[in-house]
Amino acid sequence: xxxxxxxxxxxxxxxxxxxxxxxxxxxxxxxxxxxxxxxxxxxxxxxxxxxxxxxxxxxxxxxxxxxxxxxxxxxxxxxxxxxxxxxxxxxxxxxxxxxxxxxxxxxxxxxxxxxxxxxxxxxxxxxxxxxxxxxxxxxxxxxxxxxxxxxxxxxx
Amino acid sequence: xxxxxxxxxxxxxxxxxxxxxxxxxxxxxxxxxxxxxxxxxxxxxxxxxxxxxxxxxxxxxxxxxxxxxxxxxxxxxxxxxxxxxxxxxxxxxxxxxxxxxxxxxxxxxxxxxxxxxxxxxxxxxxxxxxxxxxxxxxxxxxxxxxxxxxxxxxxxxxxxxxxxxxxxxxxxxxxxxxxxxxxxxxxxxxxxxxxxxxxxxxxx
Numbered sequence: 001x002x003x004x005x006x007x008x009x010x011x012x013x014x015x016x017x018x019x020x021x022x023x024x025x026x027x028x029x030x031x032x033x034x035x036x037x038x039x040x041x042x043x044x045x046x047x048x049x050x051x052x053x054x055x056x057x058x059x060x061x062x063x064x065x066x067x068x069x070x071x072x073x074x075x076x077x078x079x080x081x082x083x084x085x086x087x088x089x090x091x092x093x094x095x096x097x098x099x100x101x102x103x104x105x106x107x108x109x110x111x112x113x114x115x116x117x118x119x120x121x122x123x124x125x126x127x128x129x130x131x132x133x134x135x136x137x138x139x140x141x142x143x144x145x146x147x148x149x150x151x152x153x154x155x156x
Numbered sequence: 157x158x159x160x161x162x163x164x165x166x167x168x169x170x171x172x173x174x175x176x177x178x179x180x181x182x183x184x185x186x187x188x189x190x191x192x193x194x195x196x197x198x199x200x201x202x203x204x205x206x207x208x209x210x211x212x213x214x215x216x217x218x219x220x221x222x223x224x225x226x227x228x229x230x231x232x233x234x235x236x237x238x239x240x241x242x243x244x245x246x247x248x249x250x251x252x253x254x255x256x257x258x259x260x261x262x263x264x265x266x267x268x269x270x271x272x273x274x275x276x277x278x279x280x281x282x283x284x285x286x287x288x289x290x291x292x293x294x295x296x297x298x299x300x301x302x303x304x305x306x307x308x309x310x311x312x313x314x315x316x317x318x319x320x321x322x323x324x325x326x327x328x329x330x331x332x333x334x335x336x337x338x339x340x341x342x343x344x345x346x347x348x349x350x351x352x353x354x355x356x357x358x359x360x
Contacts (some may be wrong), residue, residue: 003197011188025188029196036200040207083174091182110176111183138175 003043007032009112010048016107017056019096030055045112049122053104060100083142084149094144102137105130234330237300241331241354242343244299248306249318249341249356255293255308265294269305272296274323276305279348282319282355287311289319299352300328309355317357328352 001009010031015024031052039047086094095103104123108114116134120127188196257268266276282289292308297320304322311317322328324347333346337359344355 003200004193007193007196008187011193012183012186015186016183021186024186025192028188029192032196033199033203036203040204083178085174086178088182088185091178095179095182106176106179107183110179141175141179 001043001045006043006045006048009045010035010052012111013049013104013107014052014056016095016103016111017053017100019092019098019100019103027052027055027059046122049108053123056100083145086145086148090145090148094141094148097144098137098140101125102133102140105133106137109134230330234332237327237331238334238345241299241328241345242336242338245318245320245343245354245356246338246341248297248320250339252316253295253306255306256295258293260291262291265291265305265307269294269296271303272305273303274321274351276321279319279321279351279353281344281346281348281353282309289317292316299354300325302328311357315357317355320352320354320356322352324350324352 007028011024011028014027014031015021018024018027031048034055035043035048035051038051098106101123105119108119108122109116114122116127116130119125119130123130125133187193257265259265259268262277266272269276278291289309289311292310294305294307297304297306299320299322302322302325304320307319307321309317309319329347331345331347331352335342335344337343340359341356342359344353346353
């Protein structure tokens with residue numbers, strides 16, 4: 001993996017945590033520079049992710065983080081997980097509506113290909129919790145996507 | 157045997173439908189602006205260069221300090237050795253030991269002191285001295301546990317001085333030539349033809 005590829009991976013991970021482009025850019029920048037300060041020539045995805053994650057948690061604790069808005073609990077569960085195709089902006093909005101830890105778990109699995117055990121190790125959660133987070137994230141996205149599709153259909 | 161959907165490396169799972177695929181597509185389209193990414197890469201590069209320079213400077217500083225300490229120790233060791241030799245030769249002079257071989261010939265003395273492992277002859281410094289030293293005689297002695305010769309010499313005014321001669325060991329070789337006064341006597345220490353000489357005489 002080249003430096004640029006690693007940097008972009010760090011940015012995407014930051015985006016999965018913040019759901020905000022500007023915050024993600026800032027987080028990726030700080031994470032990248034801290035990685036070089038602390039680990040010198042060692043460049044590993046897991047090190048960068050851990051660094052970015054710690055920075056994110058620090059910000060969250062200081063209250064500087066963007067507000068985390070959770071979707072309301074869904075009254076009805078989707079029958080399956082097939083999701084209507086969404087426009088980029090719509091998906092961005094739906095992802096932003098997830099909890100940060102749900103978005104993070106889904107990102108690490110779906111985008112980075114981490115196993116539940118690896119995500120559990122990286123995020124210091126149990127494997128069962130990670131599985132639950134991913135499952136909830138998917139269901140919320142599907143439910144929201146369907147509601148969005150229905151509203152768009154009704155608007156025509 | 158069934159496989160668990162999360163225990164593998166392939167992104168997305170068989171039960172994820174289109175969710176994972178769309179999420180993956182979304183994030184893979186998200187990239188840092190090229191100019192910002194390049195700026196970060198450049199900053200990291202600069203940081204590496206600065207870090208390397210700092211390490212080199214730190215290593216150089218450690219070397220300089222180590223060399224300084226070694227130099228100081230060498231100087232202190234040589235000074236301590238000089239003090240020990242001075243004390244030894246002064247003691248031999250003040251005891252005013254009798255010579256075992258009385259002769260005015262360096263050649264005869266060298267022949268008599270045949271256990272010496274170095275040649276014995278009049279040093280140039282005495283030969284050219286204005287004091288016109290004459291050999292009176294000599295005997296065996298030791299300097300720093302090393303076999304040496306103790307020679308009695310007399311100047312034109314009849315004052316006796318003690319001349320020590322020994323071979324240059326690795327330790328004595330580090331002894332710098334000096335002239336000093338100690339306990340009412342004057343001591344000259346010098347090297348000549350790979351021999352160490354020390355001339356001790358009462359201060360006039």
